[in-house]
Every structure is written in structure tokens, then in C-alpha cells.
Amino acid sequence: MRKVILAQILSKLGRNILVTILPQSRWDHHDRYIMKNNTPKSLTILHVSKWERWPGGAIAVNRLHEALIQNHANSKVLVENRVSSYDPSIVQVTPPKVSYTKQAYAWLRNLRDQGSLASPNDSTVSLFSPNLRPNYIARHINNTDCDLVHVHFARDNFLPIYEVSRIKKPIVWTLHNCWPFTGGCQIQWNCKRYQKDCGKCPLLKSSDEKDLSYKVLGSKKRYWSDLNMTLIAPSRWIYDAAKRSSLFCNKRIELIPNGLDTSLFRPIDKKTARSVLGLPKNKAIILFGAENSTGQPHKGFSHLVQALNSKRLKPKSKQTELVVFGSSDPKEKRLFQFRQHYLGTIREQRFMALLYNAADVFVAPYLVDNLPSTVIESISCGTPVASFNSGGLNDIIDHKKNGFLAKPHDSDDLAEGIDWILDHIASNHLSKNAREKAIEVFDQNIVAQKHISLYQDIIGNTKR
């Protein structure tokens, strides 16, 4: 009883402290059962990710997990909160039992770090994650019988920096964002301080040489320098950034893109798709979307608005309609003359495939992005993409072959790109190239095979 009360109080005090009073869940039991009864497979991989499906990039985790299972590897995902509650291979964290002194210590650590985030505004908090508080999750990971740990999203005290060093298995880390090699930010923008020691962080608006970002990067260097850690960069852009960082310059970095199920995102007859969605058949359709597409400034909706208002596209406003997903109706609707459809958040992948097929061009004016899954999905459906030549986008789009790469952040050039694609869509070349590229490079079986050979290589090296 005393234990229970203390646990309850602790969980109220520090909201994120992993405290549980419930016995091990039913699903863990189920999980063990499955592991025992399956024929032994060559590889057992534990993916560690804060999220399983959404938001945003986390869909890549789910896709890799499913592809690995299809390719006869034993794969499990460890997440903070499970969404697909009936899949036994996705395990929700059951935190290990630790002494109350340790829990109290963790809680005090957190207080100190939160204090360093002096008067943080909302965007800083969501983009900056110190991840310093120990939560003893490494014990849980070490207790599982996996050969290898694959880390995806560690932020917000799901897998703290110190805990990574306590993992006794080889570690593979996919760089979905820049957090692993920076002092706490997700995207480093133009800041080059991560190449040395961080500090004077522009995101924290500090002028202190030894601020929180310095501490975070310092603790990463201290704990991770001797680790058996291999990094996977999904795009050339993040590969270069990681190579230049002070933390990972000596580590092994492999370039493997994110995959997707090309049979799910397949070309469907455009007329069928449009009639199902209730969109006009005799007009051109421009598709735009991302997670919270109109709300987040770095998704570049304002650039799209400028492009649509430019001289090049404005005359076409009568024969063209705009479809936006990931965001519901904005308050000021008449930003431009095009007819607009806002679809809200869409989580169903089969419905997304329909949307891409209904569109003539997908516009991705993201200011900076690693390897956006929307763009891969679009080319897999055979819909050409217009975007800025920034981040990892030139890994996906070949200029004027399966899309158009505009000069970074020049909305007139983006307008030209949209126009160029709309003029050339009838010849079918663009769609064909796009689909071929997706099948060759981004098919999930190819990607999974690449992962498996990397895993085997790492395990072989470790044993020797």
C-alpha cells in the first residue's frame, strides 16, 4: 500500500517519470509466448522509438518493422504509447523497478534541466529536447533477447543520453532528424555550432558559452564516444551534416533511405480516384500536405500561397483546384483565387494513396526536411512532385525527370515548377519515371534487405 501511494504521488509530481503500479501487462505475456513458439530466426531486432505511427516521421518506423517481418527477421518495436493495440510485436514500455532514491534523483535532475529552459516559448520546447534525465529503460532493453537495438526517436526522455550508453548490445541509430548529433535541437538550420561544442544556442536565445546545449552535447560526447554505434542516414543531406558533426565524425554512417510498401501506394486510374473523392475530372488538381501543413511555418504553406498568387499561375486559377491535407479550414479562406478543399488530418494510408492518385502534381515546399515520406509516397503513386532543392529532397526528385526542383525558397521558381509539371503531365513520362524510381530505390523489401545485411555485418563484427 505504501509503495502504491508513493508511486501515485511520484507520478503526479513528475508527469513523465516512468512509474507503474500495475503488474506486467497481458500483452507482454502474449509476446513471450509468440517468441517461444516461433521457429528461431537468424536475427532479432528491437526498434526503440517514442512513437510507433504518428506524428510525422514515425511512420517510417512502422514501415521498416513490417518490412523486416516480411523478410523473415524477428522484429519488435518498443514504444512509449502503443496505438495499434492489437499487434503483439509492438511492445509498450514496462518500466523496470528501481529504488525510490533513484526515482527521486531522476526527478530532481529533470527539475534542474527544465530550469535551464528559461521562459521557453512553445516552439522551443517542441523543437528542443535535452533528454538528460535517467529513466532506467536500458535495463528493460538489456533484458530482452534481441541481438541488436535500433533506435529511431529517443527524444523527450524516452531514451535518455546516459541510458544509451548502458545498452549492452550493438546499437544502430537512424537519423530521422538532427537531434542525435546536436546539443538538443531537431533541425539545426544555419547554425554550425554542433560541429564543435554547441553553446550560445540560438534556439535557446542564450549568449552563454556553457548553456544547456553545451551540457547536452558534452554529455553525449562523454557517454557515446566508446560505444559500438552505427548510424543510418536516410538522405545525403543528413549524411553530410552528421559527418561534419563533432560527435559522429569518426563513427560509421551508412546511407539507406526509408522504404514504403509500393503495392499499397500504387498508381490507380485517375478518373476512378477522382470520382470516389468527389473531385472534378476536367480540372487540374494541385495537392499539398504535411502534418499540420498550414500551421507550421517550416512546411512552407506561405511559399505555396505566394507561388499560386504569382503571375505564372494566377491565370490558371479557373481550371485548377487545390487540395490540402493535414490541416482543416483556415480562418481566412480567400488567400488566393483557387478553389480549395481542406481535408484535415488523414491517418489512413489507403486513403492517402487515393489522394496522390487524384492529383496532377504534389507540391512539397518544405523549407528543410530530411526525407519526407509524403514525397516518397507521391512518386510511388506516380504523381510528380514540385519542391525546393533543399534538405534530402534531391535524393528523391530528379530534376525534370520525375518532378521539379526549384531554387531554395524562391516561390516564383516554385510556381514555374508547378506550371511546368502541369504542362508535361499529359505525356505520362513523368509518372512513369516517378513510379520506376520508387520501385527501384524506395521499395520496402529492398530497403529491408539493406538493413538486414547491415545488421548481420555489425553482429558479425561484434562477435569477432
Add this chain to the structure above:
Amino acid sequence: MKVIHISTLERWPPGAIALNRLHDGLISLGIHSEIYAQNKVSTDMGIMSLPLTKATFAHKLKSIEENNLKRRIKKVNTDLGRIRFSTSTTPNYFYQTLNESDADVVHLHWVNNGCLSIHDIGMINKPIAWTLHGAWPFTGGCEITWDCQEYKEACENCPMIRSTDRPNLGHAIHNHKTRCWKNSDITAIAPSKWMADQAKKSSLFKNREIAIIPNGLNTATFRPIAKKDARAILGLGDNEHLILFGSENIAHRHKGLSLLIGALENDILEGIGKKIRLMTFGADSGIKHITHYPQSDFGIVWDEHFMPILYSAADVFVAPYLVDSFGQTLSESLSCGTPVVAFGTGGPLDIVDHQRNGYLAKPYCEEDLARGIRWVLESKFWPQLSTNARKKAMGCFDVKIVAEKHARLYKNMIAGKIA
């Protein structure tokens, strides 16, 4: 007029989906509507997450006690299927915020699992409308009453608790409800006649007003799609009979999966013209090949935008639910112009008109269910059935009509309060 809706969950289970649709409908009527949800997931501005009030030490002790109770209940009720038994005795003092707000009506939905306690509800001093998504408001703790008649009295012999103690937990909760809600102004909204009958018989609600208003849906989203197109998208053939079955979780006992299997294996369905294919959706539908017919499984559908494609592709939607207060899927299917075969009990009685837009089988008779499926599949008047179904949905379940009915009810409630 301002309405505050309160619900534990915001989006996922059917009750919460109905709430969201009602919310949109009320806003389009110009009524100020707000949702307070315990777990907020969406970014919608009209939906607020429940503010956490400062909990006292006594409150903490009480919640621990409740957790212990729940654990004990879990041990006993396994053979009754996975049905919730909620105690809802932990106070969270949210009624203070409600009483201070300028809302005219408080509309409760599914509020168990720590959202509002019995005591909190009793302390609300505004007119309360309460949609009966489950039977919990008038029972001693269960969501589905099955054959139990105890709720008409005082829940003294609860079959779920299986306890010989007197007073047992069910009785204690029932008593607590009677005491706390003595003076509150609660109007029940039953989504179906069956639910209203049950509530009228109960000792807790027999003297209260009970209105029957079905759950609404957006008939523009759930619209008939050309069968050919829908099937092309799903990759299914044109020359097959497609039977659709699904729910939030098809493995729940009260969804009647075993009855459906019995019906499909029945001889009555043999020798039918075309091949039969079974389509399933919903959680736990990983159960592959439940019958000898080929099966396409669509798993969990994360978006309601995709549902019309499934409904439109099918020739018949089978809903062998044992009990259901309304049957959201049935109304969705009718709205997509797909006839429904269901058992003539509970909510489906209000939704399906026998041999006009579907088939009502004798309750829990597998043979009659099979006969119903065959009747719909072989019917010469299938297009007529389909148009009837769509008409019914437009006339009864359209969110505008439903929201108007709610608005009228709110007005009456406010007027009653003043008088």
C-alpha cells in the same frame, strides 16, 4: 445558447465519434458548443482538455481504492466478455468549473474512467442532458445489462460481481447514484427505443424525462460511391458477392462473430449464383479465414473517409451484434446505400426496416441470419433496397436533423428550468 459536452475520450470509440459529429452539427446551427475531453488528441480549437484540479490527499487515497476495486472486478467478470464495469467514485471537482461557466446546458456522454464521478454529476447545478451510449447511467456499474433485471430495483444480486456480500459493490454504486442524483435535473437521450425502454424501467431513470434521438452522421461523407470504382480501388472483382462485417473490435463477444460464422457455414447459402467473399474490418480482425469463403481483411481503418469505399463496395453489410444501443456502423452502411442484415433486437430495430432497406433476422437464429443474407444478395429489387437505405439515412440520421432535435431539446430543458 451554449452547450458543454463532456466525454472521457474524444475520437476513438463509436460513442465519441457520434459526439464529434453532433458537435459539428450544432456549430453549423449556430449554437456555441464546446467539448471537454479527458484525453484530447485533435488540434481542433473547440475541443478542450479537462483541466486538472488540485487533488487532495483524500482524493488520492480514494483513487487508489478505486484501482483496487477495478482489479478485483477484472478477476471475476472474464466469462461475461470484455465489458466494462465502472465504479466512477473518484471525485475530481470538475463540477466547480462547470458551475462557474456560462453554459446553459451540460451534455454528458461516456464519462467513466475518471472523467466525472457520480458525486461530481450530482453537484452540477445546470440542466444535464445525458446520451445513453451504454447502460451505465442507470445500472450499478455495468455497460451492458444482458438478461439481468436487477437494475430495475437496486442491483442487489449482481451477476458480474458474483458476490454474496450484502450490500455488494453493484448495490453500493446504485445506492450512491440514487443519493447523489436526487435533486439533479437530468434528461436522458436514448439513441434507440430499446435503450429508452430499458431506462424507463430502471429505478434511477423512471421518473426522469427520456428523449429518443438517434446518433447522427454526415451524409455527405457517407455517400454511395459507384460500386465498380470502389471495388477497383480495393482490388476486388466485379463478379463476386461481397459480404461486409466489422466493428470497432470484432472479437468482442457482443459483436456476434461466432453467430456470423455459423450463418455463413449454413447450407442455406450454398448454391448461390456468384462466388461469395467476406470482407472484414476492425481491430483483432487478424483472424484470417474464419470461414471457408475467401476473405479480405482491412484491419483497423484509421479514417472515416475510407469507410464509404468499404461500404459501397459491399453487397450486404452483416451486423450480427447481440446487443447495441444504436449501431453506428448500420446507419453508416445505410447512408452509403448498402442494405443491412441484423438481428431484430436493440438498436438495429430502429435503423433497419425489415425487407425495405435490409433484413431483420429472428434474434440469435443463425439460420434466419443466413436466410437474410441470401435474400438480400439474390433480391431482384437490390437497387430499390439501396435507394430506400439512402433515403432512410438522409431522413433520420443526417447530422443536421439530429442536431436540430438536440437544439429543440436543449431549449425545452432551459425553459423547464426557468419555469
